[in-house]
Amino acid sequence: MKRRKVDLQQAPVNAAKGVDERFQAATPLRALLNKVFPDHWSFLLGEIALFSFIILLLTGVFLTLFFDPSMKEVAYEGAYPALRGTEMSAAYESSLHISFEVRGGLFMRQMHHWAALLFMASIVIHMARIFFTGAYRKPREANWAIGMILFLLGFLAGFTGYSLPDDGLSGTGLRIASAIMLSIPVVGTWLSASIFGGEFPGHLIIGRFYIAHVLLIPGGLLALISVHLGLVFKQKHTQWPGPMRTNTNVVGERMFPRYALKQGGFFMAVFGTVALMAGLFQINPIWLFGPYRASEVSSASQPDWYVMFMDGLVRLMPNWQIYIGDYSIPPLFWPAVVGLGALTTGPIFWPWIEARKSGDKRIHNLLERPRDNPERVGIGAMAFTFFIIATLSGGNDVIADKFHISLNAMTWAGRIGMLVLPPLAYFISVRICLGLQQHDREVLAHGVETGIIKRLPNGQFVEVHQPLGPVDDHGHPIPLEYGGWVVPKKMNRVGALAPAVKGFFFPVEKPAEAPVSPGMPPVSGDTREEITSGRK
């Protein structure tokens, strides 16, 4: 038989041609593979969120093969001796089965839970990076709003997920959810009864949460993440100002081969880290909590960290019962419904609020250093301080117990802290930004400190400064211009109360032009030129 000679160089070309003739994929694929992405460590945060979501999908599908979302009562006869003979729901039994009898089951459950914690943590830090660098400004406002909805869906995914095993802890969370629904005036009772299928806990809620958790919420997340990344692709990523990098170009590496391989490596690193944590560190040991009984709540019941702020807000709310006619509004309504609603929907509109306030309608493809916008940093610091106090208050019983403090004292510390600390955080962070700006101005004017001390002929000691830019005829640096904000001479005006209060909260004056990196002409449409950084 005559053997056909295969031209190894020509074969892949022919194969590619064959595929293109059938599917016309070369043009869109070329655009994708040639796409240029700028590089910075902080751009990895969104990718960690994406990678942990992929891990959630993979481990979630594995769990679904063994989990039984049923509230049918069964007597436990499995491998964990302490619970043998105990009446429990089939859902709890199947979670115990996954943990003790399914090969690799506990590892998968722990991996799923650690990935959920990492997912939410990376989303929050990614959101902080977007906020503090002003990456949400025009034209990326919509992507910020989509991001906020992604955060909400992640919150719901986590809550429905840790409710599924129907153990003592998850039942306590469901109890709080039912109480929150019941607190809503007029429709509360109806809402709770329709979701739980009658009186709490009923027999339907785990099955309903299951559909939401494995289908509806992941489906929503998948669809919105696709739009989110599609917009990053279409609008092109922002970049830090620097040599060659302007508002009208993108400097970075092409998607293929370096960027894609690097991302593949990062995915492996994130996967490996989550697997290591799942293998080494126990999380959510449901067998210790026992099955859920509506009449039992153990002390120190804590939700996952991203839900704790809600718990904290509820614990800090004073016992103010309001009566309107025949209706009473329980105190729970204010933090859990109004508060949570405002805290999650309000920030969606932030990019438009800021643009309106500053009157800045230009397109921003260059990121802003946080110090160059002290007011934004102050507002962010205020929000984070609020979140941290609420989160700590969510565990105030544990703190009180471990440190032998009265629980009432902890509650009052939380209430006072919530009023006093956020404005303080605003003030301190604004001052730090202004100080850093001052330092930048000094470096621009006098150069960088070299650490070399010189003695002058008159005996005086001076430190030699290395000029950053050009020097004049006498070797003195020509001061470079600084694009940041201006510190007013008088910080707090004594006199009328209003300017004093305004001076306290907004101790900065904006220059006539809103700060952007100098020399950037406003552009319209997607006209950014893509430039590779030269590395092959």
Ligand code: HEM
């Ligand atoms: C953003 C997405 C997701 C988040 C944040 C999330 C979070 C969680 C959490 C915190 C738990 C409790 C784990 C534990 O018992 O310690 C859980 C359980 C579970 N998740 Fe997810 N999950 C997500 C996506 C998925 C997907 C896509 C699936 C299936 C396709 C899935 C299936 C399950 C199942 C079956 C359980 C119950 C297993 C058990 O705890 O025994 N999850 N999820």
Ligand code: HEM
């Ligand atoms: C499921 C959650 C999320 C995933 C998987 C995700 C993923 C990503 C990725 C991979 C990028 C490009 C790389 C980077 O800049 O980090 C990105 C950019 C972006 N994300 Fe997210 N993100 C999520 C949530 C959020 C949230 C909560 C916000 C804000 C509220 C947000 C706002 C943005 C914006 C405005 C950009 C464009 C940034 C730029 O061009 O500099 N994202 N996201």
